[in-house]
Amino acid sequence: MTPEEGSEYDRLFYPFLFAGGTANVEDVLAQVRHSTLEKCRDVVALRRKTFEVYGNELVAAAMAMAQAFTAGATLWAFGNGGSTTDAQDVVADLLNPPFPLSRPLPAVALTNDVAVVTAVANDVGFDNIFARQIIAFSRPGDIALGISTSGNSTNVSVALAQAKQLGLLTVGFAGYDGGKMANAAALDFCIVAHSDQVPRIQEAQATAYHALLEAVYTLLHT
Amino acid sequence: MQGNTTHSDLRALLATRFERSCAVPQAFFAAEAGRIAEACWAMARRFHQGGRLLAFGNGACATDAQHVAVEFVHPVIVGKRALPALALPNDTATVSGLSVDRAGPSFVPQLAVLGRAEDIALGFSPDGGCSNVLEGLRVAGERGMLSLALVGGDGGQFVQADFDFCFVVPTSDPLLVQETHETLYHVLWELVHVFFEHEGLLA
Secondary structure (H helix, E strand, O other), X not given: OOOOOOOHHHXXXXXXXXXXOOOOHHHHHHHHHHHHHHHHHHHHHHHHHHHHHHHHHHHHHHHHHHHHHHOOOOEEEEEOOHHHHHHHHHHHHHHOOOOOOOOXXXXXXXXXXXXXXXXXXXXXXXXXXXXXXXXXXXXXXXXXXXEEOOOOOHHHHHHHHHHHHOOOEXXXXXXXXXXXXXXXXXXXXXXXXXXXXXXXXXXXXHHHHHXXXXXXXXXXXX | OOOOOOHHHHHHHHHHHHHHHXXXXXXXXXXXXXXXXXXXXHHHHHHHOOOOEEEEOOOHHHHHHHHHHHHHHOOOOOOOOXXXXXXXXXXXXXXXXXXXXXXXXXXXXXXXXXXXXXXXXXXXXXXOOOHHHHHHHHHHHHOOXXXXXXXXXXXXXXXXXXXXXXXXXXXXXXXXXXXXXXXXXXXXXXXXXXXXXXXXXOO
């Protein structure tokens, strides 16, 4: 492999690959082991930082959500790509809670229905796939939970703004510097995993929303 | 809700969860880095042969199957090639139409119809007790697929099964298992690509 062929990232992290094609498998495996441990250290540091900065925000969000659920709220969750699966995971944890003695709470993932998603995307536009469903399904007092690793996903921001306008509690999870979500007036709470590595952002967000749900269930028990 | 849980009670609860979400992966990856590297290499060779990743799991793990699949198909790191991956729980008509037992739907029919010998089967079970996932991986292995189990708890029957790789996150908390699995499959995806940079290792 010549230096022209790899990305800057590859040249930085896997320099042996560009040393004239002489890498042997033991060298590559050693590098992969090293990278594995480095990625683990990164996510651990990001989780610690996220709690340090957003611990109080998570407590406040849990209190507001517990109050909303007590009053009969349904939670609507949404995101794109890997964040979609995290939104679906939040919903799975509410409908079938992994905490002892917890009762299921109403929640729906807005990517579940491919007919609706493709219909809105085709007829109106991708920016509206979640907002349209918020309009169709939600009631004032419900909870909208949007996830975006960049904080800049238009369809997530549009849906959160729509939700706020309709009187929902709005909760966002973002990464990087929080993007547009960080300072959006439409968001009651916004938890940011401050990193530029998308996999690590998602892993730290998973811990943050798991902790949030545990706090919500704890409040509902007491 | 009677409101007798204080702000500091909740903050302590969150602090405990975040700290466990750090300690569990630290111990897991320190112990497993060598086998993870081997798994990346084995997966890269399968992809090089034209194999696909077929991922499956029940409940919340179905979302992990979808998550690992989208990472491979649409890599977030610019310049990485798209690799073929399917999440078997995505086909709700097929899954809900198949026999559903106590442990969940059977993934065997999809593996039998869609699967090829060069594919990679990746099954999730948070407590090692998902008999349908165990059975899916067994069938996949019998058909020549590379078999990877991502499990938790004591690993249940997955530990004794003759899978190519069985990664056990040894905690009974399904959320910690899931978060550690998420880092694990992200790492598998990120580092499979290292081997693609060096085709001589893929034969």
